[in-house]
Amino acid sequence: xxxxxxxxxxxxxxxxxxxxxxxxxxxxxxxxxxxxxxxxxxxxxxxxxxxxxxxxxxxxxxxxxxxxxxxxxxxxxxxxxxxxxxxxxxxxxxxxxxxxxxxxxxxxxxxxxxxxxxxxxxxxxxxxxxxxxxxxxxxxxxxxxxxxxxxxxxxxxxxxxxxxxxxxxxxxxxxxxxxxxxxxxxxxxxxxxxxxxxxxxxxxxxxxxxxxxxxxxxxxxxxxxxxxxxxxxxxxxxxxxxxxxxxxxxxxxxxxxxxxxxxxxxxxxxxxxxxxxxxxxxxxxxxxxxxxxxxxxxxxxxxxxxxxxxxxxxxxxxxxxxxxxxxxxxxxxxxxxxxxxxxxxxxxxxxxxxxxxxxxxxxxxxxxxxxxxxxxxxxxxxxxxxxxxxxxxxxxxxxxxxxxx
Numbered sequence: 474x475x476x477x478x479x480x481x482x483x484x485x486x487x488x489x490x491x492x493x494x495x496x497x498x499x500x501x502x503x504x505x506x507x508x509x510x511x512x513x514x515x516x517x518x519x520x521x522x523x524x525x526x527x528x529x530x531x532x533x534x535x536x537x538x539x540x541x542x543x544x545x546x547x548x549x550x551x552x553x554x555x556x557x558x559x560x561x562x563x564x565x566x567x568x569x570x571x572x573x574x575x576x577x578x579x580x581x582x583x584x585x586x587x588x589x590x591x592x593x594x595x596x597x598x599x600x601x602x603x604x605x606x607x608x609x610x611x612x613x614x615x616x617x618x619x620x621x622x623x624x625x626x627x628x629x630x631x632x633x634x635x636x637x638x639x640x641x642x643x644x645x646x647x648x649x650x651x652x653x654x655x656x657x658x659x660x661x662x663x664x665x666x667x668x669x670x671x672x673x674x675x676x677x678x679x680x681x682x683x684x685x686x687x688x689x690x691x692x693x694x695x696x697x698x699x700x701x702x703x704x705x706x707x708x709x710x711x712x713x714x715x716x717x718x719x720x721x722x723x724x725x726x727x728x729x730x731x732x733x734x735x736x737x738x739x740x741x742x743x744x745x746x747x748x749x750x751x752x753x754x755x756x757x758x759x760x761x762x763x764x765x766x767x768x769x770x771x772x773x774x775x776x777x778x779x780x781x782x783x784x785x786x787x788x789x790x791x792x793x794x795x796x797x798x799x800x801x802x803x804x805x806x807x808x809x810x811x812x813x814x815x816x817x818x819x820x821x822x823x824x825x826x827x828x829x830x831x832x833x834x835x836x837x838x839x840x841x842x843x844x845x846x847x848x849x850x851x852x853x854x855x856x857x858x859x860x861x862x863x864x865x866x867x868x869x870x871x872x873x874x875x876x877x878x
Contacts, residue, residue: 503801624669
């Protein structure tokens with residue numbers, strides 16, 4: 474055994490250039506696979522976090538009929554019961570009562586359909602990133618009546634700025650048309666252009682004054698962490714049976730679906746990379762065997778049995794992966810560690826990214842167990858790659874191989 478290991482080690486360095494090329498391909502393949510996986514995982518996680526923080530939150534509570542046609546007459550009854558339940562749950566980080574209406578916002582030059590969101594400014598500050606995303610103006614600090622926050626994309630579309638006057642038009646619970654003049658107090662920008670263009674924020678007291686009602690249509694809440702969402706959701710479903718309680722997965726199924734298929738997609742990426750490596754290793758080992766036919770024939774002639782020849786070729790292949798795999802894993806880990814802190818700036822396509830809810834800077838991230846998964850996959854595929862060249866070596870006939878020039 475020791476002799477075979479020694480011979481195998483010497484054999485791979487008899488043609489150092491070829492061996493280094495194979496090792497380099499293994500290193501680069503693993504590094505590229507890890508980076509693509511981490512980039513994809515970080516991108517998907519960022520999109521989910523942005524959607525939760527900017528719009529959908531972790532959990533929402535509505536009237537059971539509200540989300541069928543978004544009619545304002547389906548308001549939340551007994552809001553004090555909801556407040557008491559939420560205040561008594563330590564897993565809830567923040568929550569906000571909202572009034573929701575579909576309507577039109579009009580400037581002197583244009584109009585646009587929007588969702589009108591009535592908020593309590595202090596609650597909303599803790600729940601969403603609207604306050605942190607202000608690019609101009611202030612957060613409901615205007616002394617004028619009826620302040621409104623609009624997204625930067627909507628402000629550009631309507632050609633308005635801070636202190637501009639806009640008119641909101643919507644229907645009340647009895648389908649009467651209601652209009653109100655509002656003054657832009659601030660302009661915000663999130664990572665999602667469509668959200669900025671389709672939503673405006675006003676204070677609950679202003680919308681309730683126009684509707685002559687003090688009702689709410691939604692309670693949105695954030696848990697302390699996304700891992701606590703499932704348990705909190707189940708508790709609220711049990712305690713608030715007269716309301717419709719939805720978690721972020723049911724509010725936005727496409728985000729949940731993306732999370733589910735991510736593992737399968739990343740596995741497929743690594744399989745494709747490993748298949749490419751397999752053909753490279755097979756080609757290299759076949760060349761090595763054909764070049765050493767005479768030598769292998771001599772070893773068979775002096776008594777080395779076929780199982781040892783098979784093990785010799787297998788060991789040479791494993792040595793290549795033993796050198797390449799840890800190096801690739803280390804290079805990948807270092808790359809992820811650096812880029813997860815500095816981020817990858819994709820400013821050149823920022824506009825396209827923002828249209829799907831992503832910022833221009835992506836922070837790659839990878840689960841620790843994935844390194845173990847890649848290690849096992851590399852050695853498994855290496856063994857598969859070694860089988861064909863090893864069988865070729867077994868088919869050599871000593872007398873014919875020795876006469877090879």
